[in-house]
Amino acid sequence: MKILVCITHVPDTTSKIAFTDNNTKFDKNGVQFIIGPYDDYALARAVELKEASGGTLTVLNVGTAETEPTIRKALAIGADDAIRVNAEPTDSFFVAQQIAAIAKENNYDLILMGRESIDFNGGMVHGMVGELLGIPSFSPVMKLDIEGNTAKMAREIEGGKEYLEVSLPFVAGCQEPIAEWKIPNMRGIMSARTKPLNVVEPSGTTENTKVSEFQLPPAKGAVKMFTVDQVADLVKALKNEAKVI
Amino acid sequence: MSVLVFIEAADGVVKKSSLEAVSYGFKLAGASVTAIAMGSISSDELAKVGAAGAAKVLHIADSRLDNGVIQAYASALTQAVDKTGADTLVLATSSLGNAVAARVAVSMQAALVSNVVDLPETGSGFKVKRSIYTGKAFAMTEVTTAKKILAIKKNAVEIKEDGAAASVEALVVNLTDADFAAKITSVDKAEGDVLLPEADIVVSGGRGLKGPENWGMIEDLAKSLGAATGCSKPVSDMDWRPHHEHVGQTGVKVSPSLYIAVGISGAIQHLAGVNSSKYIVVVNKDPEAPFFKAADYGIAGDAFEVLPKLTEAIKAAK
Numbered sequence: 001m002k003i004l005v006c007i008t009h010v011p012d013t014t015s016k017i018a019f020t021d022n023n024t025k026f027d028k029n030g031v032q033f034i035i036g037p038y039d040d041y042a043l044a045r046a047v048e049l050k051e052a053s054g055g056t057l058t059v060l061n062v063g064t065a066e067t068e069p070t071i072r073k074a075l076a077i078g079a080d081d082a083i084r085v086n087a088e089p090t091d092s093f094f095v096a097q098q099i100a101a102i103a104k105e106n107n108y109d110l111i112l113m114g115r116e117s118i119d120f121n122g123g124m125v126h127g128m129v130g131e132l133l134g135i136p137s138f139s140p141v142m143k144l145d146i147e148g149n150t151a152k153m154a155r156e157i158e159g160g161k162e163y164l165e166v167s168l169p170f171v172a173g174c175q176e177p178i179a180e181w182k183i184p185n186m187r188g189i190m191s192a193r194t195k196p197l198n199v200v201e202p203s204g205t206t207e208n209t210k211v212s213e214f215q216l217p218p219a220k221g222a223v224k225m226f227t228v229d230q231v232a233d234l235v236k237a238l239k240n241e242a243k244v245i
Numbered sequence: 246m247s248v249l250v251f252i253e254a255a256d257g258v259v260k261k262s263s264l265e266a267v268s269y270g271f272k273l274a275g276a277s278v279t280a281i282a283m284g285s286i287s288s289d290e291l292a293k294v295g296a297a298g299a300a301k302v303l304h305i306a307d308s309r310l311d312n313g314v315i316q317a318y319a320s321a322l323t324q325a326v327d328k329t330g331a332d333t334l335v336l337a338t339s340s341l342g343n344a345v346a347a348r349v350a351v352s353m354q355a356a357l358v359s360n361v362v363d364l365p366e367t368g369s370g371f372k373v374k375r376s377i378y379t380g381k382a383f384a385m386t387e388v389t390t391a392k393k394i395l396a397i398k399k400n401a402v403e404i405k406e407d408g409a410a411a412s413v414e415a416l417v418v419n420l421t422d423a424d425f426a427a428k429i430t431s432v433d434k435a436e437g438d439v440l441l442p443e444a445d446i447v448v449s450g451g452r453g454l455k456g457p458e459n460w461g462m463i464e465d466l467a468k469s470l471g472a473a474t475g476c477s478k479p480v481s482d483m484d485w486r487p488h489h490e491h492v493g494q495t496g497v498k499v500s501p502s503l504y505i506a507v508g509i510s511g512a513i514q515h516l517a518g519v520n521s522s523k524y525i526v527v528v529n530k531d532p533e534a535p536f537f538k539a540a541d542y543g544i545a546g547d548a549f550e551v552l553p554k555l556t557e558a559i560k561a562a563k
């Protein structure tokens with residue numbers, strides 16, 4: 001089985017979000033970058049599937065040279081090789097085009113990625129790639145098993161889940177509990193240094209959206225504290241002040 | 246602007262977030278909004294779509310669409326866009342909505358913006374505000390295509406309820422076997438609960454509740470408020486609660502008018518899922534718990550003591 005896992009390079013979940021250049025750029029100062037947590041689930045499941053049934057596992061990132069440590073980490077976790085499409089990933093459709101172009105050349109049986117990136121939260125690249133390739137796409141997928149040419153999966157729906165069956169190939173946007181995050185071991189880290197990381201230039205260049213300005217939400221006021229005996233006062237405040245009950 | 250709004254239904258009931266999308270469409274285009282619904286939905290339910298602002302509802306009454314088959318939905322929606330000549334498709338950001346809209350965006354060559362929180366600015370170009378960094382920031386997003394798809398964040402728009410009755414028209418689309426290549430074999434649903442992502446009030450419990458056997462207190466409080474229940478990630482990881490209740494960075498992002506967090510420390514990853522709530526109440530026995538910094542109201546006390554009292558006080562106030 002040939003598996004492709006697409007990963008994002010995103011600020012650590014504890015990062016302080018701030019902007020520079022007149023609120024047109026994300027402030028990377030002091031920010032740690034990680035594999036997107038949802039992509040990390042996809043990668044973990046891909047490693048398990050590969051271990052169970054053999055085949056190859058390629059990771060793909062659309063990003064500039066600064067994402068390479070993140071890509072190496074994915075190699076350390078268990079991918080065999082990596083492709084970096086050398087471009088700033090600013091628009092979902094642009095990214096989807098890059099992934100689809102690589103997929104067309106390589107005929108993967110399975111294309112996995114996170115349900116969404118945790119920076120822009122678009123949640124649409126998997127579906128766009130599916131449509132561009134003319135194959136099914138599913139998200140958010142929380143369980144994925146493969147037997148021969150058939151996949152059985154569970155997709156989260158609001159307030160529950162649905163179980164599906166489909167033939168390969170397809171695209172899945174993944175989330176927990178599809179697998180547990182894997183931490184690279186020493187051997188993985190050593191071998192990742194020499195695994196191939198191929199850099200290719202972007203193909204399509206269509207961008208449908210462009211961010212003109214970033215904004216931060218207004219700061220929250222101070223918390224009003226109540227003691228255990230003032231529960232009734234809290235209820236009053238919710239009723240008369242906040243007017244939410 | 247010619248607006249088509251995609252209606253999502255669960256078990257034949259139109260989702261609240263879809264009515265929000267209709268009302269958004271109405272604000273965008275005025276009285277000419279058309280909505281499209283799929284699968285078995287009663288005329289009473291379709292009437293709600295009219296009240297929320299749609300002048301016309303196109304209905305594809307094909308029972309194969311009772312479940313959200315992503316490809317079939319995308320194909321049906323693309324054909325509906327073609328037939329109506331709509332230039333703007335509006336829908337709710339949701340687990341099905343995004344999956345479907347992404348495919349439609351490619352087939353109708355439209356830009357797709359998700360998590361939209363406000364009406365567009367159309368002074369120079371078309372700019373729309375969306376929530377990013379899991380609610381920690383916003384991006385004014387310029388759309389450069391003629392056709393657009395806007396996926397509206399839940400609870401970002403108030404539902405209009407004074408619209409007229411919509412005319413309902415049957416729509417026939419051509420769906421192929423390939424559209425149904427994925428077979429939905431079964432569906433598991435929580436019974437009779439308020440849907441967490443759509444809820445107006447959410448009561449969530451964390452590891453401070455000590456074990457699944459204590460969730461009755463959370464449920465009692467939720468019931469007294471007509472609220473949905475949620476939980477922190479460790480709680481669903483330990484299987485105290487089902488995964489679809491897990492709130493936060495890697496779980497459900499909620500934006501209710503009231504979020505009540507009990508025995509949750511307020512880790513930044515949990516806050517990421519709740520920071521769009523209008524009001525936050527925190528109950529935690531540790532007065533230094535980080536969650537208090539993100540809260541509007543707080544009680545520093547033991548959940549086992551506070552919860553029954555709070556439930557009683559709410560019942561008394563009703």
Ligand SMILES: Cc1cc2nc3c(=O)[nH]c(=O)nc-3n(C[C@H](O)[C@H](O)[C@H](O)COP(=O)(O)OP(=O)(O)OC[C@H]3O[C@@H](n4cnc5c(N)ncnc54)[C@H](O)[C@@H]3O)c2cc1C
Nearest residue numbers: 451452453477478493494495508509510512514515530548
């Ligand atoms: C990449 C990543 C993603 C993550 N995503 C999420 C996510 O989506 N959602 C999420 O929730 N977490 C997420 N986490 C985990 C997060 O960091 C925290 O570990 C988690 O939120 C803690 O859950 P908790 O508050 O229930 O437990 P704890 O941190 O253990 O807090 C329990 C709290 O209960 C209080 N308490 C104890 N007893 C009582 C009592 N009797 N009465 C009242 N209060 C009491 C304690 O004072 C404490 O504050 C993520 C972590 C990472 C690294």
